[in-house]
Amino acid sequence: MVEWGNKFSARVSSLKASAIRELLSLVNDPEIISLAGGMPDPSLFPKEIIADISKEVFLNNASKALQYGATEGVPPLRESLLKMTREEAVKEVELENIIVTTASQQGLSLLAEIFINPGDSVIVEAPSYVGGLQAFHAFQANFTTIPLDDEGIKVDILEEKLKELKANNINVKFIYVIPNFQNPAGVTMSLERRKKLLEISHFYGIPIIEDDPYGDIRFKGEKIPSLLELDKIGIVIELRTFSKILAPGLRLGWIVADKEVTKKVSLAKQAADLCSPSSTQYIVDKFIRDGHLNNYLEIVRKNYKIKLDSMLGALEKYFPEETTWTEPQGGMFVWAEVPEYVDTDQLFREALQEKVAYVIGSAFYPYGEDKHHMRLNFSLNTPEKIEEGIKRLGNLLKKKIH
Amino acid sequence: MVEWGNKFSARVSSLKASAIRELLSLVNDPEIISLAGGMPDPSLFPKEIIADISKEVFLNNASKALQYGATEGVPPLRESLLKMTREEAVKEVELENIIVTTASQQGLSLLAEIFINPGDSVIVEAPSYVGGLQAFHAFQANFTTIPLDDEGIKVDILEEKLKELKANNINVKFIYVIPNFQNPAGVTMSLERRKKLLEISHFYGIPIIEDDPYGDIRFKGEKIPSLLELDKIGIVIELRTFSKILAPGLRLGWIVADKEVTKKVSLAKQAADLCSPSSTQYIVDKFIRDGHLNNYLEIVRKNYKIKLDSMLGALEKYFPEETTWTEPQGGMFVWAEVPEYVDTDQLFREALQEKVAYVIGSAFYPYGEDKHHMRLNFSLNTPEKIEEGIKRLGNLLKKKIH
Numbered sequence: 001m002v003e004w005g006n007k008f009s010a011r012v013s014s015l016k017a018s019a020i021r022e023l024l025s026l027v028n029d030p031e032i033i034s035l036a037g038g039m040p041d042p043s044l045f046p047k048e049i050i051a052d053i054s055k056e057v058f059l060n061n062a063s064k065a066l067q068y069g070a071t072e073g074v075p076p077l078r079e080s081l082l083k084m085t086r087e088e089a090v091k092e093v094e095l096e097n098i099i100v101t102t103a104s105q106q107g108l109s110l111l112a113e114i115f116i117n118p119g120d121s122v123i124v125e126a127p128s129y130v131g132g133l134q135a136f137h138a139f140q141a142n143f144t145t146i147p148l149d150d151e152g153i154k155v156d157i158l159e160e161k162l163k164e165l166k167a168n169n170i171n172v173k174f175i176y177v178i179p180n181f182q183n184p185a186g187v188t189m190s191l192e193r194r195k196k197l198l199e200i201s202h203f204y205g206i207p208i209i210e211d212d213p214y215g216d217i218r219f220k221g222e223k224i225p226s227l228l229e230l231d232k233i234g235i236v237i238e239l240r241t242f243s244k245i246l247a248p249g250l251r252l253g254w255i256v257a258d259k260e261v262t263k264k265v266s267l268a269k270q271a272a273d274l275c276s277p278s279s280t281q282y283i284v285d286k287f288i289r290d291g292h293l294n295n296y297l298e299i300v301r302k303n304y305k306i307k308l309d310s311m312l313g314a315l316e317k318y319f320p321e322e323t324t325w326t327e328p329q330g331g332m333f334v335w336a337e338v339p340e341y342v343d344t345d346q347l348f349r350e351a352l353q354e355k356v357a358y359v360i361g362s363a364f365y366p367y368g369e370d371k372h373h374m375r376l377n378f379s380l381n382t383p384e385k386i387e388e389g390i391k392r393l394g395n396l397l398k399k400k401i402h
Numbered sequence: 403m404v405e406w407g408n409k410f411s412a413r414v415s416s417l418k419a420s421a422i423r424e425l426l427s428l429v430n431d432p433e434i435i436s437l438a439g440g441m442p443d444p445s446l447f448p449k450e451i452i453a454d455i456s457k458e459v460f461l462n463n464a465s466k467a468l469q470y471g472a473t474e475g476v477p478p479l480r481e482s483l484l485k486m487t488r489e490e491a492v493k494e495v496e497l498e499n500i501i502v503t504t505a506s507q508q509g510l511s512l513l514a515e516i517f518i519n520p521g522d523s524v525i526v527e528a529p530s531y532v533g534g535l536q537a538f539h540a541f542q543a544n545f546t547t548i549p550l551d552d553e554g555i556k557v558d559i560l561e562e563k564l565k566e567l568k569a570n571n572i573n574v575k576f577i578y579v580i581p582n583f584q585n586p587a588g589v590t591m592s593l594e595r596r597k598k599l600l601e602i603s604h605f606y607g608i609p610i611i612e613d614d615p616y617g618d619i620r621f622k623g624e625k626i627p628s629l630l631e632l633d634k635i636g637i638v639i640e641l642r643t644f645s646k647i648l649a650p651g652l653r654l655g656w657i658v659a660d661k662e663v664t665k666k667v668s669l670a671k672q673a674a675d676l677c678s679p680s681s682t683q684y685i686v687d688k689f690i691r692d693g694h695l696n697n698y699l700e701i702v703r704k705n706y707k708i709k710l711d712s713m714l715g716a717l718e719k720y721f722p723e724e725t726t727w728t729e730p731q732g733g734m735f736v737w738a739e740v741p742e743y744v745d746t747d748q749l750f751r752e753a754l755q756e757k758v759a760y761v762i763g764s765a766f767y768p769y770g771e772d773k774h775h776m777r778l779n780f781s782l783n784t785p786e787k788i789e790e791g792i793k794r795l796g797n798l799l800k801k802k803i804h
Contacts, residue, residue: 001635001636002607002609002635002636002637002660002662003607004660004662004663007517007575007609008516008517008666009515009516009517009518009519009522009541010519011515011519012515012516012666012669012670015516015666015669015670015673039469039470040469042464042465042466042468042469043465045464045465045468045469047460047461047464047468048461050460050464050468051456051457051458051460051461051464052457054453054456054457054460055453055454055456055457056453058449058452058453058456059449059450059453062444062447062449062452062453063444063445063447064444064651065651066444066447066449066452066649066650066651066652067441067442067444067447067649067650067651068441068645068650068651069651102504102653102675102679103675103676105673105674105675105676106674106675108673109673109674109675113411113413113414113540114410114411114414114417115409115410115411116411117411117412117413120411131672131673131676134672134673135673135674137673138515138670138673138674139411173409205404205405207404207409233403233404234403234404235404243470247468247469247681248468248469248470248680249466249467249468249469249470249471249679249680249681250468250679250681251504251675251677251678251679251680251681258404258406260404260406261406264410264414264417267414267417268414268417268540270533270536271417271507271510271511271533271536271537271539271540272507272508272511272537272540272674273504273505273507273508273511273653273675274505274507274533275653276653277504277651277652277653277679277682278650278651279649279651279652279653279681279682280679280681280682
């Protein structure tokens with residue numbers, strides 16, 4: 001009876017439901033093998049340890065763990081994060097450079113809030129993380145996309161675009177990249193590209209948002225220094241999360257950035273949710289202090305490597321030779337490319353009939369401009385199910401290839 | 403080395419640090435009795451029960467409690483909230499009318515996001531909750547304030563203002579009220595006022611945001627039906643939270659509203675933090691299902707009543723007769739008024755020297771336009787400390803009265 005349509009804000013029209021989400025709501029059939037989500041394997045969750053720690057935290061520290069905490073995060077967890085950051089070779093970091101967020105989706109949203117005026121330009125990789133695109137959409141950003149190859153963002157194209165934008169007096173608010181095992185593409189930015197990206201960022205004075213949810217889940221190759229570590233002037237804002245390296249249901253992440261940035265993020269966070277859960281912050285802090293994080297990461301890496309190998313083997317075996325795919329050294333995703341005449345948006349419903357699901361490539365482009373990719377997740381299912389899922393998808397694809 | 407000043411968004415300038423927060427950062431001295439915060443008494447937290455429940459949840463349900471959950475909330479908790487809402491006499495509510503939020507500060511922020519364009523007008527009570535003002539500030543609202551008396555918002559003045567705004571073609575996005583034991587004023591909106599407020603809202607087609615964190619903490623007088631319950635057309639949006647009725651460190655609240663509103667809130671929430679913590683949602687759900695909530699509320703009510711009585715007795719005994727104060731029937735706050743020539747902003751630092759703290763009245767006005775009130779919290783301290791705190795404050799005030 002109430003006419004809501006004319007009451008909502010203009011920005012609500014930019015709020016689109018995630019295509020992933022809409023499509024996943026179709027995946028109810030338990031016979032469907034879903035290679036679609038981006039979830040960690042719940043069978044690996046260290047549930048006994050978390051159960052014991054949580055009991056101890058609530059018994060011995062309830063007056064803090066159940067109370068409001070500081071907006072920037074509870075002090076012991078921030079100190080643990082500071083220690084972790086320093087151990088990762090970013091030496092010059094202080095407590096004021098670190099702020100805890102309600103997982104890194106909130107980090108993305110708060111950064112969008114403090115940087116983006118309606119219509120402001122931001123640069124993203126193509127393809128890029130759906131949640132990042134959504135957060136920037138919600139604050140009415142204009143997107144400029146820069147393609148990726150196996151070495152990450154194509155810095156030569158980035159440089160050309162920036163010249164063009166500058167010539168048109170268009171101010172770019174930030175460059176958003178996922179350097180390690182990119183979501184969805186699975187590729188990792190090379191050291192050379194990282195250095196060049198920083199050089200460009202410094203030259204134009206454009207901040208870089210380095211989203212690194214998967215960096216600790218490397219199971220092949222050598223670690224490459226982060227942009228945060230390589231940067232010497234504080235222009236890199238790094239987003240981290242416990243969602244992939246521990247458990248998403250705790251909703252905890254953190255930002256490492258220049259103090260001026262964390263100060264603004266903190267102001268925005270006060271209005272957004274006052275503070276992240278003290279309860280899960282104390283649980284995670286004890287998990288780290290008791291030395292469980294590295295053990296758990298070892299288990300995850302070993303396990304995901306087996307799953308990835310199963311997926312790559314199955315792709316080799318069952319996918320038609322007209323298709324290609326990335327070979328990630330970590331993370332959760334493989335990005336497969338099909339011939340241009342196959343539309344992966346359309347194929348999705350047929351795949352469901354074959355009892356297999358993936359994420360349509362177009363979801364990872366701000367304007368949905370690509371329809372011949374699919375994102376394939378290897379973290380959730382068993383190696384056997386992964387093989388079976390890829391087989392079903394491969395057989396379907398073979399019917400489409402001419 | 404990076405010039406951040408020119409990179410931030412325009413809305414960042416509306417983001418002001420909460421005056422409360424800034425002032426509280428001065429309260430480090432453990433000898434200071436703080437009547438300032440808005441925290442529940444941590445000594446009452448049901449820590450043994452939460453400890454046992456959390457252990458059980460993580461052991462038996464880790465694959466859900468540690469995983470991503472639905473943006474609207476995990477299904478069992480939403481069902482528990484639906485049941486609670488129906489038991490509170492709002493019969494016609496469905497699951498789709500309920501969405502879980504990362505405590506009600508997030509509810510306020512998401513509602514601001516979906517309703518407010520920069521410069522849009524909103525109506526708030528004067529005084530009003532700081533966190534509400536901050537959330538609306540962050541989305542660049544213009545504030546129209548309506549004074550309160552002992553029966554709540556002055557509906558006659560509201561009506562006049564709305565006529566005036568309409569004559570000037572100013573569209574009002576919503577009316578924000580805290581009907582029960584208002585923060586900071588402690589007053590409760592009478593049934594008559596609630597009915598009149600709804601009539602006005604229906605006539606002008608302006609949504610009401612009913613913020614009700616304290617309704618369940620009534621320890622005197624009779625419950626008055628909520629605006630949500632009285633409304634017949636779905637124009638009321640109710641915000642609730644577990645922060646005051648259980649524990650803020652779990653960061654859980656919920657919104658009850660028209661489906662069109664919860665749908666938009668859900669879209670905004672996807673971009674803001676994807677979902678609230680599954681972990682604390684399953685813990686709270688089990689706490690409710692095992693029947694602990696009412697027991698706990700009984701303890702809280704009994705305890706807070708003793709504290710309030712201590713505060714009211716001490717006010718009577720120690721405050722100069724030129725001062726007045728409200729007598730709440732529940733909640734956490736008393737609102738004291740001093741003569742106009744006493745500036746409570748200025749008095750704050752003197753109070754700290756006398757080892758007592760309160761919140762300055764001006765913090766509760768969008769433009770800081772009142773300087774002769776103080777908010778006094780009675781939930782946190784023991785009755786003895788409350789009496790001593792009021793004594794210190796009363797003695798200070800007596801020196802200022804002429």
